[in-house]
Amino acid sequence: MVRDSIRILQAQGHKATRxxxxxxxxxxxxxxxxxxxxxxxxxxxxxxxxxxxTIYRILDLxxxxxxxxxxxxxxxxxxxxxxxxxxCHRFMVCQHCGAIQEFADKGLCQxxxxxxxxxxxxxxxxxxxxxxxxxxCYRKWLH
Amino acid sequence: MVRDSIRILQAQGHKATRxxxxxxxxxxxxxxxxxxxxxxxxxxxxxxxxxxxTIYRILDLxxxxxxxxxxxxxxxxxxxxxxxxxxCHRFMVCQHCGAIQEFADKGLCQxxxxxxxxxxxxxxxxxxxxxxxxxxCYRKWLH
DNA sequence: GGCTAAATGCAACACTATTGCAATTAGCTA
DNA sequence: TAGCTAATTGCAATAGTGTTGCATTTAGCC
Ligand SMILES: [Mn+2]
Ligand SMILES: [Mn+2]
Ligand SMILES: [Zn+2]
Ligand SMILES: [Zn+2]
Numbered sequence: 001m002v003r004d005s006i007r008i009l010q011a012q013g014h015k016a017t018r019x020x021x022x023x024x025x026x027x028x029x030x031x032x033x034x035x036x037x038x039x040x041x042x043x044x045x046x047x048x049x050x051x052x053x054t055i056y057r058i059l060d061l062x063x064x065x066x067x068x069x070x071x072x073x074x075x076x077x078x079x080x081x082x083x084x085x086x087x088c089h090r091f092m093v094c095q096h097c098g099a100i101q102e103f104a105d106k107g108l109c110q111x112x113x114x115x116x117x118x119x120x121x122x123x124x125x126x127x128x129x130x131x132x133x134x135x136x137c138y139r140k141w142l143h
Numbered sequence: 144m145v146r147d148s149i150r151i152l153q154a155q156g157h158k159a160t161r162x163x164x165x166x167x168x169x170x171x172x173x174x175x176x177x178x179x180x181x182x183x184x185x186x187x188x189x190x191x192x193x194x195x196x197t198i199y200r201i202l203d204l205x206x207x208x209x210x211x212x213x214x215x216x217x218x219x220x221x222x223x224x225x226x227x228x229x230x231c232h233r234f235m236v237c238q239h240c241g242a243i244q245e246f247a248d249k250g251l252c253q254x255x256x257x258x259x260x261x262x263x264x265x266x267x268x269x270x271x272x273x274x275x276x277x278x279x280c281y282r283k284w285l286h
Numbered sequence: 287g288g289c290t291a292a293a294t295g296c297a298a299c300a301c302t303a304t305t306g307c308a309a310t311t312a313g314c315t316a
Numbered sequence: 317t318a319g320c321t322a323a324t325t326g327c328a329a330t331a332g333t334g335t336t337g338c339a340t341t342t343a344g345c346c
Contacts, residue, residue, distance in 0.1 A: 015292060015343050037333080051295045056334065058293095072215035073270060075333095092264045103262060111254055112273065119246060120278030121235045127216060128271040130255065135263030158312050158323065180302080194326045199303065218302095 002028050005067045005079075012065060019050050023058045024079075027068060032098040033076025071100065073129045078102070085109075087125045094134035096141070101134070145171050148210045148222075155208060162193050166201045167222075170211060175241040176219025214243065216272045221245070228252075230268045237277035239284070244277070 002024045006016045014020075026039050034042070036055040043050055059077050062068035066084045068077050071091055078091075078100055085104040092101045109126055116123045133141060145167045149159045157163075169182050177185070179198040186193055202220050205211035209227045211220050214234055221234075221243055228247040235244045252269055259266045276284060 010344095013292095017293065017343070019294070035333090049295095052333090053296080053335080054294055072272075092259055092262070092266070094264075095267065101262070101264065103258075105258055108254060108258060111251060112271070115246075115248055115251060116235055116273055116275065119235070119244070120281075121237075121244065121273065122276040122278075122281045123235070123273045124238065124275040126271070126273055128255070128269070129215075130259055130264070130266045130269055132259070132267040133265040135265075138263075138265045153313095156323095160312070160324065162325070178302090192326095195302090196304080196327080197325055200324085 005062070008065060008067060009061075014061065019054050020058055020061075022048055022050060023055060023062070024067075027062075027077065027079040031078075031100060033071040033074045033078050033093075033100055035076050038076065069102070071129065072127065073131065089126065090128045092130045092132065092134070094137050095131045096133055096137040099134050099136075148205070151208060151210060152204075157204065162197050163201055163204075165191055165193060166198060166205070167210075170205075170220065170222040174221075174243060176214040176217045176221050176236075176243055178219050181219065212245070214272065215270065216274065232269065233271045233273075235273045235275065235277070237280050238274045239276055239280040242277050242279075 002021065005024050006021065009020065010016055022043055023039060026034065026042050036052055036059060039055055039059075040050060040052055059068060059070075063070060063077070066080050068079055069089060069091075070077055071093070073093060081102045082104055085106075088104055088109055090103050090105075090108075092103060094100070108128075112126055113123045132138075145164065148167050149164065152163065153159055165186055166182060169177065169185050179195055179202060182198055183193060183195055202211060202213075206213060206220070209223050211222055212232060212234075213220055214236070216236060224245045225247055228249075231247055231252055233246050233248075233251075235246060237243070251271075255269055256266045275281075
């Protein structure tokens with residue numbers, strides 16, 4: 001919720017500005033990754049102009065506070081929708097409709113850590129992005 | 144090995160050109176992800192000029208044949224060092240020295256598929272990149 | 287309402303990636 | 317081995333993405 005994010009921003013000493021509210025609103029209402037220019041376009045279509053530099057800076061800030069994430073497979077940004085798991089970043093992306101779902105699982109992290117340790121690697125951070133079909137698209141696809 | 148990659152290229156009807164050999168040599172001899180411009184710079188330092196467009200096209204080709212991979216967390220490219228696992232792309236990246244190691248594990252894929260299925264998601268492709276410390280750097284770090 | 291640090295907008299720039307086309311070349315054939 | 321031709325490369329132009337410094341504006345505080 002936008003209001004929650006604003007509260008977190010302010011709790012960390014950041015201002016609740018018009019541009020920040022607008023970006024948060026856009027992220028809040030879409031379930032697909034959006035580039036900075038996507039966000040600018042959506043807002044422009046509503047008659048709300050933001051400079052792209054401002055959008056970059058806002059997205060940086062939101063990511064630094066874990067209020068948004070950059071999805072690496074597409075380069076777009078999504079709102080954070082989980083109480084964040086330290087050192088873990090996981091998404092499922094539907095390759096048909098583009099919908100994205102954040103998830104987390106301690107068990108998966110442990111399996112991965114152990115697997116890596118067996119190869120002599122000490123894991124600090126897990127990135128994992130699955131692509132496939134969301135339940136809605138999978139159902140459609142079946143008949 | 145560069146020679147193997149060249150053979151695969153030719154088997155698919157692609158020519159074994161000087162630029163392709165040069166890019167393959169560079170990828171072969173480094174264990175870190177390299178951007179197209181990194182590759183151009185390395186070659187230029189050896190007195191071998193390639194246009195950046197050519198490098199982009201070669202990397203596209205190599206990726207399409209699974210002879211190289213794009214590492215999403217850094218945007219760089221590495222040679223493929225595994226018999227490729229269908230629909231699975233995994234790397235461990237050392238955050239100290241930048242070394243990268245490709246890996247794969249059927250068990251991990253199955254765990255992930257199952258986890259996703261429980262959330263109604265049908266997984267087609269797994270991307271996972273761990274960052275942490277390679278065994279060498281981890282040892283150094285300890286004392 | 288005024289003050290001030292923080293945030294935004296702007297302009298310029300740097301870097302990354304793509305396109306169309308002319309020139310070159312690898313691999314085939316004679 | 318020389319010539320042929322499709323594939324590949326280089327080049328120029330352009331588009332897209334991301335960054336910086338600085339003047340202006342604004343949120344939050346008194
Ligand atoms: Mn999150
Ligand atoms: Mn591979
Ligand atoms: Zn879908
Ligand atoms: Zn290392």
